[in-house]
Amino acid sequence: MDQCLGDTTPDEVLIPMQTDGSFLMSDDRVREPLLAASKRAMNTTSQTAIVGTKRCTIESLDYEVVENDLFKEDWRTKTRVQIFKYVCMKWSLALLVGLITGLVGFFNNFAVENIAGFKLLLTSNLMLKERYHAAFVAYVGCNLLLATVAAALCAYIAPAAAGSGIPEVKAYLNGVDSHSILAPGTLLVKIFGSIFGVSAGFVLGKEGPMVHTGACVASLLSQGGSRKYHLTWRSLQYIKNDRDRRDLITCGAAAGVAAAFRAPVGGVLFALEEATTWWRNALLWRTFFTNAVVAVVLRSLIVYCRGGKCGLFGKGGLIMFDMSSTVSTYSTADLLAVMILRKGAVFKIIHTMSISLLTSCCSYGIPWLARCTPCRSGNFKNFQCPPGHYNDLASLFLNTNEDAIRNLFSGNTGNEFDISTLILFFIAVYCLGLVTYGIAVPSGLFIPVILAGASFGRLVGTILGPISDLDPAIFALLGAASLLGGTMRMTVSVCVILLELTDDLLMLPLVMLVLLISKSVADNFNIGVYDLMIQMKGLPYLEAHAEPYMRHLVAHDVVSGPLLTFFGVEKVGNIIQILKTTGHHGFPVINEPPFSEAPELCGLVLRSHLIVLLKGKRFTKDKVLTGSTEVFKSFGSFDFAKAGPGKGMKLEELEISADEMEMYVDLHPITNKSPYTVVETMSLAKAALLFRELGLRHLFVVPKTPGKPPVVGILTRHDFMREHILGLFPHFNQRKKMNEEQT
Amino acid sequence: MDQCLGDTTPDEVLIPMQTDGSFLMSDDRVREPLLAASKRAMNTTSQTAIVGTKRCTIESLDYEVVENDLFKEDWRTKTRVQIFKYVCMKWSLALLVGLITGLVGFFNNFAVENIAGFKLLLTSNLMLKERYHAAFVAYVGCNLLLATVAAALCAYIAPAAAGSGIPEVKAYLNGVDSHSILAPGTLLVKIFGSIFGVSAGFVLGKEGPMVHTGACVASLLSQGGSRKYHLTWRSLQYIKNDRDRRDLITCGAAAGVAAAFRAPVGGVLFALEEATTWWRNALLWRTFFTNAVVAVVLRSLIVYCRGGKCGLFGKGGLIMFDMSSTVSTYSTADLLAVMILRKGAVFKIIHTMSISLLTSCCSYGIPWLARCTPCRSGNFKNFQCPPGHYNDLASLFLNTNEDAIRNLFSGNTGNEFDISTLILFFIAVYCLGLVTYGIAVPSGLFIPVILAGASFGRLVGTILGPISDLDPAIFALLGAASLLGGTMRMTVSVCVILLELTDDLLMLPLVMLVLLISKSVADNFNIGVYDLMIQMKGLPYLEAHAEPYMRHLVAHDVVSGPLLTFFGVEKVGNIIQILKTTGHHGFPVINEPPFSEAPELCGLVLRSHLIVLLKGKRFTKDKVLTGSTEVFKSFGSFDFAKAGPGKGMKLEELEISADEMEMYVDLHPITNKSPYTVVETMSLAKAALLFRELGLRHLFVVPKTPGKPPVVGILTRHDFMREHILGLFPHFNQRKKMNEEQT
Incomplete structure (x- = not known):
């Protein structure tokens, strides 16, 4: 199956991958979902997101240590040499x-x-x-x-x-x-x-x-x-x-x-x-x-x-940033861009070409408006000017972005750029930056932001020139810093990056100050540009803090879908069928008599491990425990290791005969017997904290009162998403903003 | 009760604060500890540690959000103004x-x-x-x-x-x-x-x-x-x-x-x-x-x-670091220091005075060994030399530490310090640093380390002078960086601090390189000096990673002590007695019939909250639920807030009559109903991860099979300490070192 989907089938894709449990029950055994489906909400949040410009299926990563028997055996038998190799690796x-x-x-x-x-x-x-x-x-x-x-x-x-x-x-x-x-x-x-x-x-x-x-x-x-x-x-x-x-x-x-x-x-x-x-x-x-x-x-x-062995490659000077525009304009501009990105390939190319044409015309056309000025040192362009003179607009426009930034940052040069030049350049770069980020080529955001920030800063510096002692170059640096802080909301890293670029530590307190101001102001309007992009692309990002409305909910409230479970020793046919008809990646394993006194939760089994285990075909005719040692004989320690993206074994690769379908397989050796659990009455905020801090993929919800089935449901990343929860409980869609700081 | 204990009673203090549960059972009701005490290990790790030079009782901090009814009510009724005030605050x-x-x-x-x-x-x-x-x-x-x-x-x-x-x-x-x-x-x-x-x-x-x-x-x-x-x-x-x-x-x-x-x-x-x-x-x-x-x-x-308004306070120049010695020598020297610290106050003063005398003699005595050299710029001392000459040893010894470092870091001065000077100074500073850290005054470690590192670096630089292009000052900087990296094992912060101090970004790759080497070498011998100090002082520090032996244990293995629980509606006398006879800070609350169908875990109640609740005297004659609204009437929202260290309400302040002792109090309103729990078969490594990542103080261990009492025990910080676990399972005391990298 192709992991990424064509641009033409967005609707088809939005159908959630969970199917109704009752569909599966063509089995000889009656297996009811542990909670009636009618009581449970379906999770309808999208399982796809935009990656680059393409809509792709997304999955969660497995960060939890799968502490099953195989892992423990592996851990026990690990030699010093192996550990040393691992560390070296x-x-x-x-x-x-x-x-x-x-x-x-x-x-x-x-x-x-x-x-x-x-x-x-x-x-x-x-x-x-x-x-x-x-x-x-x-x-x-x-x-x-x-x-x-x-x-x-x-x-x-x-x-x-x-x-x-x-x-x-x-x-x-x-x-x-x-x-x-x-x-x-x-x-x-x-x-x-x-x-x-x-x-x-x-x-x-x-x-x-x-x-x-x-x-x-x-x-x-x-x-x-x-x-x-x-x-x-x-x-x-x-x-x-x-x-x-x-x-x-x-x-x-x-x-x-x-x-x-x-x-x-x-x-x-x-x-x-x-x-x-x-x-x-x-x-x-x-x-x-x-x-x-x-x-x-x-x-x-x-x-x-340096010896000139690399063609036109200079001294590699200061290699600079990339990004695009100011604080409150992102949402609309980027939304536009993302919408355009959904169109077909040919459209994308035409779109890119038209932006290219626009940029070229600006770069070549606008400099004609400037006067010629006698030359100074630096990487300046004379454009249409006679030798010994330079065109200040061309020095910014008809140059690589890095050189333009270097020109803006160059100090001790007084008013080398006219005020009108800086205004023109600022407006042009700001607007071009806005439209350029939408084109379908790899495009960074740092450079446009620095260009716009630096030209704006230099503009302010030039205007304030008569009453300020500071060099316009310093204003340019501060302008770049504040626009960076306002767009990306990074503080310490922008500070250090700018310091490393400009090699001027004396600026530190000033840079910190403008970063503080720009971030504080910008935080009143929206979130950082990368977070906005993540939202727009529909990537299910787990926030560091729990949302306030989660305090009013308990884990049980958001558990969704019919719950599908396996028994400790399970019929092969059941496993295959459930794997085929659902997209879930983890299933609870329940021990039932005679393997335990009462039904109890044994642990968590992963889809990928099930497929590997089935491939090994260690099946038995009867419902008996085969034990771990049997399994260790068939598998090496890396067979169950998680494969790279798109490289794991596929369900379709399995060839199971009809006879084998009726046989049993012991899931205990591959069951993670230490899954994290929360009681169903646990507040959702605390469950979310647990889920996020430990980087889980599956979190079991267990019943509070004894005597019920041992698992109530599984919480996954999608169950903590705002859309899902607010879809279930629309009345929480307020009080949010103000409470945010509090958690 | 004084929080810190006199120096004379170390033995008394080491008695664990937990007492046997059976001691408490003079009650009319027979209450057995949920697990027989005989089956349970006592946690004998010390509840005290050395703070500065004094042995003090230590406690854990409460980072967990106590989600009881009061908190929820408070959360619900919080106004925007209050939230705004909180953020402003x-x-x-x-x-x-x-x-x-x-x-x-x-x-x-x-x-x-x-x-x-x-x-x-x-x-x-x-x-x-x-x-x-x-x-x-x-x-x-x-x-x-x-x-x-x-x-x-x-x-x-x-x-x-x-x-x-x-x-x-x-x-x-x-x-x-x-x-x-x-x-x-x-x-x-x-x-x-x-x-x-x-x-x-x-x-x-x-x-x-x-x-x-x-x-x-x-x-x-x-x-x-x-x-x-x-x-x-x-x-x-x-x-x-x-x-x-x-x-x-x-x-x-x-x-x-x-x-x-x-x-x-x-x-x-x-x-x-x-x-x-x-x-x-x-x-x-x-x-x-x-x-x-x-x-x-x-x-x-x-x-x-700068206008000279601050007496001898100069331009405040570069204000420098503090620390003491090299990689493999800490353990012994510091151990000695810590042992000396245990002695009485008079001894401490005499000890400090003798070190002072030693330092003074070195500072004043050693410079006599140096020759006089014609002057250069810088803060140099002429000592016994004629005007226009300086004594290079005195310039290092008879100076403030900052000025000595500045002299060592001063560049473009060629061989202003003789090789013999540097050797003498390095040895003296290194040894003095070792003995000085033990004295009972506030003493930083950065400066001694920088002094020793810089003099060693400059020594190497001077020796390599004929074959190296680098200035000895740069060697001094690199020496300081590598000794800092080797002792404190900090990388990025040392790098940035040194850059901010020396204002020289070109050194960055070299500084990174020496830091990498020194940290790698030092890591083969021991842990960083601050971590060593924490170990020696007996502070129960929770490590970021789980120890390898924890993978072989389950939560149930390390649960200790008799477990004391309260019922949802509990007799006042019982509460007072348990609070008086134990030092525990959290207790499980169990709901029993008629308040629930079967015994079930209601949540966690804190000692401090119990005391506040008892002070409010909302008691009832019969065993009934009073509900939260009753309690809200008696208490403001800050009454249950955690007081600063040593400022909370004391048990002794309570005045409860004999009649009231026989009455009941409803604990539900102050019970945190969302405590984090782990199943008793959860691997200890994963329980430790949960405990550490969420910053818990109490972690409930619940039984795996239904029908048992609803709580098996409580894990606290001390239960995850190496001494406790290795005390219970001495055979794990190996394989440790090699596995460390792996978690």
Whole structure:
């Protein structure tokens, strides 16, 4: 089954994957759902979300340690050598992630500077010969070509690679999985799409995509090799669970920031403040290591390139940010963008091309409005001006985004930019940034925000020039910081990233101050841009705090669907049928007489483990316990390990004969006998806290009074989503906003 | 009852506070402990620990939201204005913490620079007149006087103020409370003891104490006023729970680092990396705000002082670190120190005086060994040398620690320090640092570590001078970084603090590299110095990961003591008796017929709430439900709020008549009906994870099979301690080390 769905079938997809329990009861045994379906609400929240520009099925990740007999046996028999190998593996992979991300980051910059440099050189050479129309055609042509290639890559090969990628990575680290978020195709398109997109002169950055790239690299390395390409190095298999993958992908995201901004400490803080949901101090240490590797790789390569061996690649100077616009305008603009993204591939390409055309016209057209000024040092453009003079508008517009930022940040130059220039540039960049983020190429948000913030700050600085002692460059830095703080709501990481970029620690108190103000003001209007994107894309993100209305509900109130359970020793046919007809990933296992005195909860069994167990065919004719030792003989320790996304064994691969269908299988060896449980009268807020803090996928709700069936239901991520709960209890849809601070 | 115990009664204290259940059964009703005491292990881990130099009783903090009827009613009736006030209060307190900590930090530096400056001026003036013996007497006399005052303050007023304070703060933020950790007396002695201690010329710093000071300030502000001093401003009472206090104290600790090093971002990272156990992104934002306030306060005061208005207080330059020695030598040296700390007050003072004498002799005596060298710029001492010359040993020894570090870090000066000078200084500082940390004055660890690391680094740099291009100053910085990393095992925060101190971002990759190496090497030998101190002081610290042996145990295995329970409607006499004879802070409440069909777990009731309820005297003659509304009439919403340490209502304050003893009281309104529970067969590792991640104080263990009593036992912090578990199951005392990385 394809994990991602075509763009044409959104309705079909929205049908919830749970089916009615009664449908299954063609069995010889009467099995009723433990609670009558009529009493239970269905969970109708969507099981799909938008990843990049494509609607994909989403699943939760398994962070819980599955403490079944196999795990315990494995744990007991683990040798020192194996443990040592495992630890080495983790660190080697962290090293590799740093190495590869550093290389990719360098390659990105190298490619962009060469392509964009060639394009700008061509244009300015034509202009020097006063062939202005030819220059325009060359400039627009190059941009259009690059934009089309980028859009085509995204539209046809990996729609998941479009956009910044940070919301998707953030959602993944919150426990939301979709095959395409971190697939190899996504990685390739992300890299090349980003290169072409940035080279095409759009108002977008390569930093968000770098975060996604780092995460993809880490994900690929943590797959435990690939059977398809015969890369099944045994040591790789030690990393076969979602917890270790999560850690490595956190390292990858941090490495992405480090590579994009050359800000290793900022990268660690970004991972901590923005990206991850579950943070451990061990992770701080590992991301720090990865980022140190990135820093060393970048440094060495830049030193190597200094000799002019890398074409137009300069001293690699300050490599900058990416993002788009101000505080209160996101919702509408982004909504528009997301709506456009739903259209077909051809539309996406045309859309991208038109934005490209618009951007090119602005870049080439607006500078004609400026006067010529005598030259100063810096990367300035003379455009139509005579030698020895420069055009200040062209120095901002007809330049790479990084160089424009560098020009805005350049100090001790007095009023090198006219007030009208700054106003024009601010408005143009702000508007272009708004429309550009919607196009279907990998597009970061940092650069547009910094461009707009810096030009606005410099504008204020220039206006206040007569009455202020501060350099306009400092105003530009503060403007960039405040717009970043207002849009992304990150504080410490923006602070450190800006410090690492500008190498000016004296600015720290001022930067902190503007960040405080901008974040406080912006928080009154809406949430951060990445969180908004996550909401719009429909990714089921678990918030850190419980919502206030959850205090008024108990766990039992939101339990949904008919509950399907297995017995400790279960008929093969039943298992197959339930697996076929539901999409659930975990089932309660109930012990009944004669295996226990009364019906009691034995534990939790996972769909993937069931499939592996059935494949092993350790069936018995009668309803008896086979015990764990039997099972250990048939399976190795990695057979039950969680496969990478889209790589696990499929139900369809099983070949079970009709005879076998009537046989029994002992589920005890693969049952996680320590599932977390809450009593049905537990307040939902506290259940949510438990679910989120421990990173669970399934949480059992057990009855309060003895004598009832041993499980009332299972809570999953979707049951804690606002839409589900407010759908069941619409009257809670108030008092929310004010209470938010309180939890 | 005094919360801290005299030094003379260590044995008495070690008797566990739990008593045998059968002792209580003089009641008319026969109540058996739910599990026979014979089957249960007693928890014999100590309920006391060393705070500063004093053995104190310790308790756990209540972070769990007590969801009883009162809380729910309170939640329902909360107005928008109240919520707004609460949020405002939190931020105002964060602001106040920043303000006060900034002021205290400035005052500390101001006082130290004036006192130490006066002392050094006096000495060098006498030396200029070649009155060397008088100079020696003056120098030693000043030091001895200051040291004695500092030691006397610590020994007689607040023994909890001795030492760095970081281990205590770290333990507090982990949920371990002791009245004296953050008491007002501790704060005062910490401030003045630190000033006198640093001025006395010891090899110790004021930075650890500043962290403790910041935490104390925050704690005092979060007490909700003081009845004793009639400061009962109503709004203050909104912060009447341990979660909010924890948040504020985290801000305080971060502000302490910010004030000590003038490193606001480093302070935030210190709080995150080293201090806190439970971190939330909201906290990042709040600590960042507090530290911005600190930065602004410090900056303004320093600008104010620049006009020479603050006596000898200089430009406040780089204010530096505090800590003591290298990797593998801690355990023994510190153990010695801790043992000495157990002695009486007079001994402590004599000990401090002798160390002071030793330090003074080293500082004054060793510089005679040096040759005179022609002067350069910098804060150099000419000691016995003629004008225009300086004594390089005196420039390190006979100087404040900050100036010595500044001299070691000063670049572009070539070989201003002789190799022999550096060797002598390194050995002296290293040894003095080792013995100094044991004295009973507030003593930080950063400065000694930086001094030793920098001198060692500079030594290496000077030796490698002929073959290396790097300045010896850079070697000094790297040496300091690596010794800091090796001792404290902090990475990102040390990195950022050093960057903020030296204002040199180009060093970042090198600093990261040495930190990586030193931490990796040190991790092979032992744990970080603060964790070692926590272990030695016997503070029951909950680790982030579950120990491997916990995987082999289930919750039921470690449950201890006879379990004492209350019924939903309970006889007053029973409650009083159980409260009097045990030290437990939480009890299960069981519903029995006629209030339920079968015995079932109703929830958890806290000792403090019971006492408040009993004081209200809403008793009934018969065993009936009074309901919540009755109770709401008698109590305000803050009556049950958790009081500050040592301020809650005492059991002895209750006056219950013999008649009332025979009456009943309904516990339902104050029962937390959503306690977290684990099934008795839950693996201990997963129970520990739940306990730690949710910051619990009591965790109920419930039976697996129906029909048994509804609670098997309660797990508390002490039940997860290594000593307790390994005491019960000694055979697990192996395989530990290797498995550590794995969890």
